[in-house]
Amino acid sequence: xxxxxxxxxxxxxxxxxxxxxxxxxxxxxxxxxxxxxxxxxxxxxxxxxxxxxxxxxxxxxxxxxxxxxxxxxxxxxxxxxxxxxxxxxxxxxxxxxxxxxxxxxxxxxxxxxxxxxxxxxxxxxxxxxxxxxxxxxxxxxxxxxxxxxxxxxxxxxxxxxxxxxxxxxxxxxxxxxxxxxxxxxxxxxxxxxxxxxxxxxxxxxxxxxxxxxxxxxxxxxxxxxxxxxxxxxxxxxxxxxxxxxxxxxxxxxxxxxxxxxxxxxxxxxxxxxxxxxxxxxxxxxxxxxxxxxxxxxxxxxxxxxxxxxxxxxxxxxxxxxxxxxxxxxxxxxxxxxxxxxxxxxxxxxxxxxxxxxxxxxxxxxxxxxxxxxxxxxxxxxxxxxxxxxxxxxxxxxxxxxxx
Numbered sequence: 001x002x003x004x005x006x007x008x009x010x011x012x013x014x015x016x017x018x019x020x021x022x023x024x025x026x027x028x029x030x031x032x033x034x035x036x037x038x039x040x041x042x043x044x045x046x047x048x049x050x051x052x053x054x055x056x057x058x059x060x061x062x063x064x065x066x067x068x069x070x071x072x073x074x075x076x077x078x079x080x081x082x083x084x085x086x087x088x089x090x091x092x093x094x095x096x097x098x099x100x101x102x103x104x105x106x107x108x109x110x111x112x113x114x115x116x117x118x119x120x121x122x123x124x125x126x127x128x129x130x131x132x133x134x135x136x137x138x139x140x141x142x143x144x145x146x147x148x149x150x151x152x153x154x155x156x157x158x159x160x161x162x163x164x165x166x167x168x169x170x171x172x173x174x175x176x177x178x179x180x181x182x183x184x185x186x187x188x189x190x191x192x193x194x195x196x197x198x199x200x201x202x203x204x205x206x207x208x209x210x211x212x213x214x215x216x217x218x219x220x221x222x223x224x225x226x227x228x229x230x231x232x233x234x235x236x237x238x239x240x241x242x243x244x245x246x247x248x249x250x251x252x253x254x255x256x257x258x259x260x261x262x263x264x265x266x267x268x269x270x271x272x273x274x275x276x277x278x279x280x281x282x283x284x285x286x287x288x289x290x291x292x293x294x295x296x297x298x299x300x301x302x303x304x305x306x307x308x309x310x311x312x313x314x315x316x317x318x319x320x321x322x323x324x325x326x327x328x329x330x331x332x333x334x335x336x337x338x339x340x341x342x343x344x345x346x347x348x349x350x351x352x353x354x355x356x357x358x359x360x361x362x363x364x365x366x367x368x369x370x371x372x373x374x375x376x377x378x379x380x381x382x383x384x385x386x387x388x389x390x391x392x393x394x395x396x397x398x399x400x401x402x403x
Contacts, residue, residue, distance in 0.1 A: 055087070064094045082108045082115055089121055098125040114145035120152045127159055135159045150176060157189065166197040213242040220252060229260045250276065251283050258286045266290060281310035288320060297324040315345040322351070326358055334358055349378050 051070050058067035068091045075084045085104045092101035105122040108115045123138035139156035142149055153172050160169035173190040180186065202222075206215050220235030233256055239249045250272040257266035267290055273283040288303030304321040311317060318341035325334035335358055341351045352374045359368035 059091065059094075064091050067091050068095070080107070080111070082112060082118075086115070086118060086121070089118075089125075093121065093125060093128075096128075098128040101125050114141070116146065117142070119145070120149065120155070123152065123155060123159070127155065127162075132159050132163045136163070150179070154186065154189075157193075161189070161193055161196075164200075166193050166200070169193050170197065211242075213239045213246050216242070217246065217249065217252070220256075224252070224256050224259075227259075229256050232256050247276075248273075251280060254283060254286055258290065263290045263293065279306055281307045285311075285314075285317060288317075288324075292320050292323060295327075297327040300324050301328070313344055315341045315348055315351075318344070319348065319351050319354070323354055326354060326361075331358055331362060347378055349375050352378070 051074055055067045055070040055074070058064070058070065068088065071084055071088045071091060075081060075088065078084060085108045089101040089104040089108075092098070092104070102122065102125050105118050105125065108118045109122070112118075119138045119142035123135045123142065126132070126135035126138060136156060136159045139152045139159060142152035143156065146152070153176055157169040157172035157176070160166070160172065170190065170193050173186055173193065176186045177183065177190065202218050205212075205218065209215055216235045216238040220232045220239065223229070223232035223235060233253065236249055236253050236256070239246050250269040254266050254270035254273055257263075257269065260266075266286065270283050270287045270290075273280060274287065277283070284303040285307040288300040288307065291297070291300035291303065301321060301324040304317050304324065307314065307317045308321065318337050322334045322337035322341060325331075325337060335355070338351050338355050338358070341348055345351075352371050356368050356371035356375065359365075359371060
């Protein structure tokens with residue numbers, strides 16, 4: 001029911017929708033453009049005498065009608081040549097003549113059903129014409145013949161999404177990310193599809209059970225995500241009325257009140273959440289953070305240790321735990337914990353300041369001074385960066401509109 005303590009409230013970008021579910025080709029067409037290759041107009045062509053070279057040069061310069069004319073002349077001389085048929089299909093698609101490209105690609109597939117890339121580009125044509133089921137079938141055939149063809153698999157995911165088959169789309173994207181985990185287009189589309197699937201599932205739940213505890217819990221999460229905390233609390237209170245034992249509702253109320261900085265109310269619900277599950281990492285994190293704010297460092301430390309055991313890459317949990325250890329006099333352990341926080345986030349100014357205090361207590365004047373200078377340096381760098389960003393924004397606003 002609750003987000004992780006390090007999560008932000010970022011909103012996935014909205015996109016234009018095509019039929020049921022998922023973003024239209026804006027992104028898909030970008031990928032297709034990459035598949036086709038970027039064509040930039042340059043100087044007038046130095047036309048080669050060889051027709052094949054002529055066509056390639058025309059394509060390079062973006063003169064697709066002349067390239068098409070050459071390919072048609074070549075095909076007339078060599079009827080049924082699959083390479084020429086594929087090139088004609090592609091050059092038609094580059095002119096958005098998707099319907100016209102289909103017969104060339106189908107002619108190839110009559111003789112060679114698994115001819116490389118023919119099904120891929122046939123699928124692209126069908127997709128552009130909103131013939132999604134046929135596009136899906138074509139992409140599936142391309143993948144069957146070449147399982148490593150990432151363009152076909154990505155376009156298959158887009159087509160599944162366009163027909164509302166979101167979980168099948170997600171499955172294809174997860175397969176792609178297993179091979180290429182840092183691909184921005186795959187990550188973006190996966191985020192869009194997960195968001196759409198979540199929204200549709202929530203709408204279905206609300207339609208079937210409009211006044212159920214589950215529906216109120218989802219509405220509470222939606223309000224919390226948009227920082228409408230009072231409305232979120234009302235929804236979670238409805239959950240408690242309908243089912244006092246609803247899993248996670250006290251944790252959700254604890255988190256919302258923690259974010260509101262209503263610490264007494266947050267502590268009341270977090271206490272109940274920890275009675276349900278003493279090792280719940282988020283409940284321990286929020287409880288520990290509040291106790292640090294209140295100066296109860298000895299009580300806070302065990303909570304934060306539980307959090308770190310589950311979230312070992314959460315810098316703020318290390319900062320809070322280090323602060324606890326410093327204040328109860330466990331200086332060596334505090335230094336180790338602060339070092340871990342800096343390993344995860346080297347520019348963490350508050351940690352450098354705590355290390356300044358720690359080394360002062362240890363009598364390490366040089367190191368104490370170094371940590372204080374580091375804080376000052378980071379502050380200056382942040383201020384300079386903010387000034388530069390402000391100047392860039394001001395310069396951008398002062399530019400006249402380009403006609």
